[in-house]
Amino acid sequence: xxxxxxxxxxxxxxxxxxxxxxxxxxxxxxxxxxxxxxxxxxxxxxxxxxxxxxxxxxxxxxxxxxxxxxxxxxxxxxxxxxxxxxxxxxxxxxxxxxxxxxxxxxxxx
Amino acid sequence: xxxxxxxxxxxxxxxxxxxxxxxxxxxxxxxxxxxxxxxxxxxxxxxxxxxxxxxxxxxxxxxxxxxxxxxxxxxxxxxxxxxxxxxxxxxxxxxxxxxxxxxxxxxxxxxxxxxxxxxxxxxxxxxxxxxxxxxxxxxxxxxxxxxxxxxxxxxxxxxxxxxxxxxxxxxxxxxxxxxxxxxxxxxxxxxxxxxxxxxxxxxxxxxxxxxxxxxxxxxxxxxxxxxxxxxxxxxxxxxxxxxxxxxxxxxxxxxxxxxxxxxxxxxxxxxxxxxxxxxxxxxxxxxxxxxxxxxxxxxxxxxxxxxxxxxxxxxxxxxxxxxxxxxxxxxxxxxxxxxxxxxxxxxxxxxxxxxxxxxxxxxxxxxxxxxxxxxxxxxxxxxxxxxxxxxxxxxxxxxxxxxxxxxxxxxxxxxxxxxxxxxxxxxxxxxxxxxxxxxxx
Numbered sequence: 001x002x003x004x005x006x007x008x009x010x011x012x013x014x015x016x017x018x019x020x021x022x023x024x025x026x027x028x029x030x031x032x033x034x035x036x037x038x039x040x041x042x043x044x045x046x047x048x049x050x051x052x053x054x055x056x057x058x059x060x061x062x063x064x065x066x067x068x069x070x071x072x073x074x075x076x077x078x079x080x081x082x083x084x085x086x087x088x089x090x091x092x093x094x095x096x097x098x099x100x101x102x103x104x105x106x107x108x109x
Numbered sequence: 110x111x112x113x114x115x116x117x118x119x120x121x122x123x124x125x126x127x128x129x130x131x132x133x134x135x136x137x138x139x140x141x142x143x144x145x146x147x148x149x150x151x152x153x154x155x156x157x158x159x160x161x162x163x164x165x166x167x168x169x170x171x172x173x174x175x176x177x178x179x180x181x182x183x184x185x186x187x188x189x190x191x192x193x194x195x196x197x198x199x200x201x202x203x204x205x206x207x208x209x210x211x212x213x214x215x216x217x218x219x220x221x222x223x224x225x226x227x228x229x230x231x232x233x234x235x236x237x238x239x240x241x242x243x244x245x246x247x248x249x250x251x252x253x254x255x256x257x258x259x260x261x262x263x264x265x266x267x268x269x270x271x272x273x274x275x276x277x278x279x280x281x282x283x284x285x286x287x288x289x290x291x292x293x294x295x296x297x298x299x300x301x302x303x304x305x306x307x308x309x310x311x312x313x314x315x316x317x318x319x320x321x322x323x324x325x326x327x328x329x330x331x332x333x334x335x336x337x338x339x340x341x342x343x344x345x346x347x348x349x350x351x352x353x354x355x356x357x358x359x360x361x362x363x364x365x366x367x368x369x370x371x372x373x374x375x376x377x378x379x380x381x382x383x384x385x386x387x388x389x390x391x392x393x394x395x396x397x398x399x400x401x402x403x404x405x406x407x408x409x410x411x412x413x414x415x416x417x418x419x420x421x422x423x424x425x426x427x428x429x430x431x432x433x434x435x436x437x438x439x440x441x442x443x444x445x446x447x448x449x450x451x452x453x454x455x456x457x458x459x460x461x462x463x464x465x466x467x468x469x470x471x472x473x474x475x476x477x478x479x480x481x482x483x484x485x486x487x488x489x490x491x492x493x494x495x496x497x498x499x500x501x502x503x504x505x506x507x508x509x510x511x512x513x514x515x516x517x518x519x520x521x522x523x524x525x526x527x528x529x530x531x532x533x534x535x536x537x538x539x540x541x542x543x544x545x546x547x548x549x550x
Contacts, residue, residue, distance in 0.1 A: 094286050
């Protein structure tokens with residue numbers, strides 16, 4: 001049954017359009033600037049605290065400032081800072097979940 | 110005393126030695142020539158079970174590769190000494206408990222959530238727990254004193270209380286705009302039976318000056334940056350809270366040593382308040398004549414706007430207030446969300462409810478998205494600040510998709526909201542009612 005074979009192969013092929021490539025070590029999305037984020041952000045903490053967060057550029061900037069002001073993060077040169085903030089804001093932007101989301105797929109019947 | 114080494118996270122394991130991580134986590138050995146596949150079926154089975162899905166192209170899967178489901182989402186995997194927790198962050202270690210594993214009256218050590226701000230001490234570094242020293246000092250301490258744990262045990266009367274500890278940021282993942290920090294869903298809470306001495310007895314032994322208003326703690330955990338001059342966390346509570354009967358310097362958790370990740374060999378336990386006030390690996394307590402100013406006392410940490418603000422508002426530190434008692438909340442701990450249940454069989458559900466410094470007066474459940482509510486039975490707490498068991502039996506009118514919602518009301522009449530409550534910059538105090546999904550067939 002060629003159509004069934006086609007269908008199953010189609011379904012098992014990783015859907016590249018909705019699952020961006022991630023760095024296998026850190027879990028960071030591979031996109032311009034990811035190496036800078038890995039280099040500067042995983043010295044103290046896991047990349048999981050990056051990949052689990054969402055925020056706009058302002059929000060990511062305030063996280064960086066808080067770490068610089070209180071947690072011992074070094075200052076970046078302007079180009080590096082721009083690279084890091086652009087990567088974070090582009091790859092981990094806020095969603096629009098509303099005031100309560102549906103229950104997640106893992107908790108559904 | 111815990112003999113096992115401290116657990117490390119999946120990324121750290123794979124970073125150190127991907128092949129060894131494969132072997133340790135899944136019992137996986139790859140084909141020595143192609144570096145792909147699974148030599149033994151057991152490794153594949155373990156990985157597939159953890160993924161909750163078969164891996165159709167397992168034979169092609171390269172060795173040392175973290176399954177994307179885990180790499181991206183921090184899905185459940187086993188930390189040593191812990192079982193079934195969802196790891197949110199592996200450095201520092203933060204892991205939460207799925208609701209169905211909070212069904213015990215006293216949460217077992219293996220299921221008790223982990224919220225670490227820094228790097229915990231090691232069992233080797235701690236050494237003989239009875240020789241562990243705790244210093245009581247500060248500008249409002251009349252007779253600064255240093256006790257070993259053995260001396261504390263000998264000198265002061267012992268007390269045991271079941272005390273609920275909940276992270277101030279539990280439920281953070283529902284706030285919008287997203288709030289910074291570990292994205293806790295519902296599982297940064299637990300209630301264990303803690304044994305120790307009353308903080309009050311120890312403070313009084315050291316002399317509390319008349320101007321004392323606050324206490325602060327310091328622990329043996331080190332700062333993530335490795336800078337020895339930095340403190341990872343040093344919080345505290347007003348003197349009134351510190352002097353309550355149930356505020357303990359505790360060395361036992363459910364009649365055993367406290368798990369290393371939860372503060373072994375000794376910690377503070379101030380139930381009902383953000384768990385960050387219950388300092389772990391306790392080394393020092395300071396009696397203060399001002400609000401304690403240790404690390405993570407200042408806004409935005411563990412502070413919320415003093416007056417409610419619109420979502421996304423930038424709030425000045427001077428307009429933020431320190432969180433004190435946690436709000437009323439409940440969980441459905443049985444059944445597990447996602448089950449299918451026959452229409453004709455009675456449906457029993459149960460859970461836990463707690464209310465910070467208050468007690469829980471009633472719990473109601475709804476199967477129609479909050480249109481109507483049915484009363485559940487609620488047990489009295491075993492002591493003040495312990496969570497309370499609730500139970501209900503439900504009937505469904507016809508087959509279909511339902512959600513069971515639980516809503517608790519505290520002793521002052523405050524109830525849980527059905528929507529996510531007031532937005533705040535760091536996403537604290539989400540006590541929206543818990544929901545589970547049920548398919549009635």
